[in-house]
Amino acid sequence: MAGGTILLVEDEKNLRKLIKTYLEREMINVMEAADGREALELWDTDKYDLVILDVMLPEYDGWTVCKRIRRDSYVPIIMLTARGEEEDKLFGFDLGVDDYVTKPFSVKELVARVKALLKRSNHQLLTEVIEVGDLKIDKKMHQAFLDGKPIDLTPKEYDLLLVFLHNQNQALTREIILDNVWGYDYYGDLRTVDTHVKRLMKKLKRMGKQIITVRGLGYRFEVTN
Amino acid sequence: MAGGTILLVEDEKNLRKLIKTYLEREMINVMEAADGREALELWDTDKYDLVILDVMLPEYDGWTVCKRIRRDSYVPIIMLTARGEEEDKLFGFDLGVDDYVTKPFSVKELVARVKALLKRSNHQLLTEVIEVGDLKIDKKMHQAFLDGKPIDLTPKEYDLLLVFLHNQNQALTREIILDNVWGYDYYGDLRTVDTHVKRLMKKLKRMGKQIITVRGLGYRFEVTN
DNA sequence: ATATAATGACACAAAATCGTCACATTTTTG
DNA sequence: CAAAAATGTGACGATTTTGTGTCATTATAT
Numbered sequence A, B: 001m002a003g004g005t006i007l008l009v010e011d012e013k014n015l016r017k018l019i020k021t022y023l024e025r026e027m028i029n030v031m032e033a034a035d036g037r038e039a040l041e042l043w044d045t046d047k048y049d050l051v052i053l054d055v056m057l058p059e060y061d062g063w064t065v066c067k068r069i070r071r072d073s074y075v076p077i078i079m080l081t082a083r084g085e086e087e088d089k090l091f092g093f094d095l096g097v098d099d100y101v102t103k104p105f106s107v108k109e110l111v112a113r114v115k116a117l118l119k120r121s122n123h124q125l126l127t128e129v130i131e132v133g134d135l136k137i138d139k140k141m142h143q144a145f146l147d148g149k150p151i152d153l154t155p156k157e158y159d160l161l162l163v164f165l166h167n168q169n170q171a172l173t174r175e176i177i178l179d180n181v182w183g184y185d186y187y188g189d190l191r192t193v194d195t196h197v198k199r200l201m202k203k204l205k206r207m208g209k210q211i212i213t214v215r216g217l218g219y220r221f222e223v224t225n
Numbered sequence C: 001a002t003a004t005a006a007t008g009a010c011a012c013a014a015a016a017t018c019g020t021c022a023c024a025t026t027t028t029t030g
Numbered sequence D: 001c002a003a004a005a006a007t008g009t010g011a012c013g014a015t016t017t018t019g020t021g022t023c024a025t026t027a028t029a030t
Helices: A013-025 A036-045 A062-072 A086-090 A107-126 A155-166 A174-182 A191-203 A205-210 B013-025 B036-045 B062-072 B086-094 B107-126 B155-166 B174-182 B191-203 B205-210
Strands: A005-009 A029-033 A050-054 A077-081 A099-102 A129-132 A135-138 A143-146 A149-151 A211-214 A218-221 B005-009 B029-033 B050-054 B077-082 B099-103 B129-132 B135-138 B143-146 B149-151 B171-173 B211-214 B218-221
Touching (some): A005 A013, A005 A036, A036 A062, A050 A062, A050 A107, A062 A077, A077 A107, A155 A174, A174 A191, A191 A205, A191 A211, B005 B013, B013 B029, B029 B036, B036 B062, B050 B062, B129 B155, B135 B155, B155 B174, B155 B191, B171 B174, B174 B218
Parallel strands (some): A005 A050, A077 A099, B005 B029, B005 B050, B050 B077
Antiparallel strands (some): A143 A149, A211 A218, B211 B218
16 A cells, blocks of 8 residues: 555754655655644645654644644544653553654654554444444445345435444534534534434444433444444 | 753752763753743743752742742752751642652752653653552553443543553642643633543442542642652 | 425424522531 | 621523424426
């Protein structure tokens, strides 16, 4: 696969260039930002498949940037931290940071992790069939099934269901749903989400109960493992 | 936070430099203040991940500085006290001091405590799942559990519980709770906090007993480690 | 071109949540 | 001990949030 595009946010120029070089050897496009502000500007203007974020940054620190990005998207994020403590990594799965790399690190290792994450998310996106209970969605066919029988979903309903299935058990705000189903540039009533959720729930019959409203926030597709 | 930045307030220059040296070996940034006034000036102009405060200070004493800082933030605070000030200690816990170190102390020990606190506060904010006894809160799901069963919390109750769990064993004033749950701009009756605490306590069943009222101050979520 | 389906927005209904108050209870103070 | 202060508590109206049906508009299929 042609590696996709990465947003690399690191203020130390030498390190940034080094990482960039290594990544480009893997056929991965790299956009560079030297501080938090620049990072967010780039983020707002283009789409990325992964973000590498130094924690210590001028302008806005890495956490701030991370939080901001997470408002829009679940793009994989790798954090570069300077503290050399194992335990920090243990609790790595925080606001949705996907991986941590502690400085000093080998660039090779970083690249390996990038590739792993890209593959994972690609894989996730390319997985053809997702099954939850008696609900199945076949992306290649672009068709959902309940108890093996096809459900007739409109395009929006289908996309909405896909977003839910890609983010199981995760509370999703109406904004995020809107961004993911209608696109980032769409400018519309948030409550439209409600209407479509309602329609989807109805068509999903008993599986519609899996869509939980999270009051004051949005919705969540709940699966009991 | 890569190493983090600390505000070190100590009037004895030699001791201050010594502590600074040790901390910097751990990749921790240190800003120095020699008296209370300077401390507050630095506090107002920059962000810190932790504060070390000598109790006995020129200009403003440590308690005054502490109180002032607590008006703005829950940043971890370590107090340096002279031996035999038991009353001061009690007083201090109400002010939300996170740790005490009694002079004379080994700088090594102080550094260890600093690292412990930094680690704790970092994790608390970023950890996805917080567990205390049989109580669990999953931020990604936006859902609390008791004995593995979901608890139905209203948005305010949820936020309130989150504030308590992020500040375990720390007495929180109603003002601070109001600021954190309702937002800094909110104008309302302080007693509203009481009502919501009551409701939360009820829903938390036996774990509600962990919320202790601190008379004349506010509340504290107590956890026995 | 016409019929059919999908969409997005809205208004109103329903439900949940909120904030405040009055009064009860507890603790502190003098 | 009585008075004062602080906190606990239940209730209720106001407000906010969400559910739902409908409708005009747009897109799609025949």
